Amino acid sequence: MQFHADTKCAKRTGWVTSELYYWHDTQNYCGFFEPGMTIQPGLHFENPETKRRFHGLVEALDLAPHLHALRPHSASDEDIHMVHPQSHIDHIAQVCASGGGDSGELTPVSRASLDIARLAVGGVLDAVDKVVAGDWDNAYVLCRPPGHHAEPERARGFCLFANAALGAKHAQQKHGLKRIATVDWDVHHGNGTEAVFYDDPSVLTISLHQNRLYPADSGDFTDMGTGDGAGTNLNIPLPPGSGSGAYRAAFEELVIPALEAFQPEMIFVPSGFDSCALDPLGMQMLASGDYAWMTARLMEVADKYAKGRIVVTHEGGYSATYVPYCGLATLEVLSGADATFEDPFAAVVAAYGGQDLSGDQKQLIDNVKEAFFK
Ligand code: ZN
Numbered sequence: 162m163q164f165h166a167d168t169k170c171a172k173r174t175g176w177v178t179s180e181l182y183y184w185h186d187t188q189n190y191c192g193f194f195e196p197g198m199t200i201q202p203g204l205h206f207e208n209p210e211t212k213r214r215f216h217g218l219v220e221a222l223d224l225a226p227h228l229h230a231l232r233p234h235s236a237s238d239e240d241i242h243m244v245h246p247q248s249h250i251d252h253i254a255q256v257c258a259s260g261g262g263d264s265g266e267l268t269p270v271s272r273a274s275l276d277i278a279r280l281a282v283g284g285v286l287d288a289v290d291k292v293v294a295g296d297w298d299n300a301y302v303l304c305r306p307p308g309h310h311a312e313p314e315r316a317r318g319f320c321l322f323a324n325a326a327l328g329a330k331h332a333q334q335k336h337g338l339k340r341i342a343t344v345d346w347d348v349h350h351g352n353g354t355e356a357v358f359y360d361d362p363s364v365l366t367i368s369l370h371q372n373r374l375y376p377a378d379s380g381d382f383t384d385m386g387t388g389d390g391a392g393t394n395l396n397i398p399l400p401p402g403s404g405s406g407a408y409r410a411a412f413e414e415l416v417i418p419a420l421e422a423f424q425p426e427m428i429f430v431p432s433g434f435d436s437c438a439l440d441p442l443g444m445q446m447l448a449s450g451d452y453a454w455m456t457a458r459l460m461e462v463a464d465k466y467a468k469g470r471i472v473v474t475h476e477g478g479y480s481a482t483y484v485p486y487c488g489l490a491t492l493e494v495l496s497g498a499d500a501t502f503e504d505p506f507a508a509v510v511a512a513y514g515g516q517d518l519s520g521d522q523k524q525l526i527d528n529v530k531e532a533f534f535k
Contacts, residue, residue, distance in 0.1 A: 164224040164500060171497030172469075175291050175300030176228035177284040178216055182305040183209035185278070186261070186271035187319070193267050205269060206442060207319040211434075211484040212305055212475060218485040219492065222502055228492070229297055233284030233304075235276065236327075240286060243330035244323045244357050249314050253278070253321055265316030268306075278306050278321040285328040288472045293336045293427070299463075299471040299495050301432075303488075307476040309351040309431040310376070318349065318375055325429045325474045326357040329364055332427050339363060342425035344416060344459060345370070346408075346452070347433020347476040348443030350380030350396065354431060360390040365423045367416055369408065371436070371445055372398035372525075382529040395419050395533055400525060404438070404446030405511070406518035407526075412458055414526050415533065420462045427470040428463050430456075434478030434487040438510040441479050448510035449483075449490035456494040471495070482506075 187205035189196060196202035219225050241250055253275050256264040261271035281304035288300035308324030310317040329341040342365040343358075345351035351368040358364040370380050386394040397411050420428070434452065436445040463471050473491065478484040486504040493501050 163222050164227060164498065168227055169499040170227045171499070172298040172495065173296070174228050174492070174496035175231055175288050175297040176219070176225065177231050177233055177288050177300060177302040177304070179233055179280055179284065181277050181280055182303065183213050185274050185305045188261060188269045188271060190269055195263070206479050207307070207477070209305065210481040211478050212303055214481050215485040215488040216303055218489055222489070224489070224492065224498065227498065228496060231287055231291070233280045233287055235279040236282035236286060240327065240331070241282060241322055243334060244327050245313050253316060264321065267318055268316040268320065270321070274306065274321065281306060281308065281324055282322050282327050285324045285472065285474055286331050289328050289332050289336070292470050292472055293332060293338070298469050301473045301475070301492055301495060303475045308474060309345055309347060309353050309433070309476050310349065311353045312356045317353065319477070320353060323353045323357055325431045326354045328429055328472055328474065333363065338426045340365070340423060340425050341427050341429065342420055342423055343367060343429045343431060345431040345476070346436055346455060347431055348436040348440065348445050349375045349433065349477060350398070351431055352376050352379045355379070355384070355394055358390065359386055359394060360388040362389045362393050365393045365395070365419065365425060367395040367397070367419060369397045369399060369411055369416070371401055371403070371443055374443065382532055385533060393423070397529055398525070399445070400521050401444035402446065402515050403522055404513070404516040405448065405451050406516055407522040408447060408451055409454065410518045410523065411526055412455060414530055417458060417462060419533065424466040426467050427472070428459055428467055430459065430471060430473040431476045432473045432491065433476035434480070434484045437478070437480060437483050437487050438513060439480040439483040439506070442477070446510070446513055446516060447487070448507050449486045449504040450507060450511070452487050453490040453494045456491050460494070
């Protein structure tokens with residue numbers, strides 16, 4: 162199946178990409194380790210291939226002409242100051258200018274990385290402008306470098322700037338939106354987004370992640386916010402091996418009720434497809450249809466409270482084979498395409514044992530529910 166000229170898309174979906182996103186060079190690290198006398202140089206996990214192939218599939222199937230393409234602008238220091246101090250930008254600039262290296266924790270950069278990271282932030286801000294203005298119903302920003310691990314004063318976990326958090330700040334500060342929610346389905350904890358809004362009651366931050374994967378010391382469900390922000394941070398640390406049943410139960414029991422209670426005016430989705438079954442870093446089990454299902458559920462909430470406003474920011478996902486199909490499934494739902502492409506891997510993944518909700522997964526969800534909604 163291909164999307165032809167007569168394919169109908171019910172939504173105006175922004176599609177923010179740039180060739181330069183693929184030029185952010187994470188050097189010849191091996192996985193996430195710096196090469197040396199005992200580690201052969203290789204390919205960094207966060208290399209362009211997964212995203213380039215997702216972009217390529219959307220082009221090859223002719224879905225791209227049905228989306229609203231936009232070339233991102235470069236975010237200014239002032240834009241970035243909504244979350245990060247100048248010292249953070251200066252530090253990254255200095256590492257880039259020296260030829261590159263680790264700019265924080267597990268975050269290698271090269272000479273052009275700062276300029277490309279500005280384009281990633283700029284793409285998110287552009288998407289917010291378009292969606293809030295009503296030019297687009299929703300948007301997918303296929304950016305690199307990713308953002309959800311970046312803390313205000315530290316690059317972490319392949320992330321330089323907090324892309325989605327900056328988008329949320331921009332929606333509030335430039336457009337006057339009051340309540341924003343973020344729903345992060347990347348397999349790793351959205352620690353950076355959490356850090357930005359931990360004491361802020363105007364942003365509900367939700368993260369579904371594999372328990373104690375990365376960062377290993379964050380993401381517990383007992384971390385629910387502090388001060389005025391108490392009760393507006395929802396961590397759902399699912400056990401390794403969680404699949405369709407666990408994620409759907411977590412959505413129905415936790416994510417959707419939390420969003421219903423909060424009534425966000427806009428939803429951001431830090432979208433990592435490393436929670437898919439074929440990812441080399443994550444141990445979760447999702448298939449493309451699960452991302453489609455989660456997208457549809459979020460759209461129902463967004464239609465109810467947020468005029469449908471959703472901005473998806475691309476995060477992790479390290480299976481160059483499978484990320485394109487997970488991303489495509491998400492885009493099909495976001496754009497309301499009247500046709501869907503058949504994921505060639507779907508049946509294989511769906512047939513994996515352990516897709517049903519298990520006792521330990523249910524127990525975790527019950528524990529989170531008791532803590533968060535008490
Ligand atoms: Zn991740």
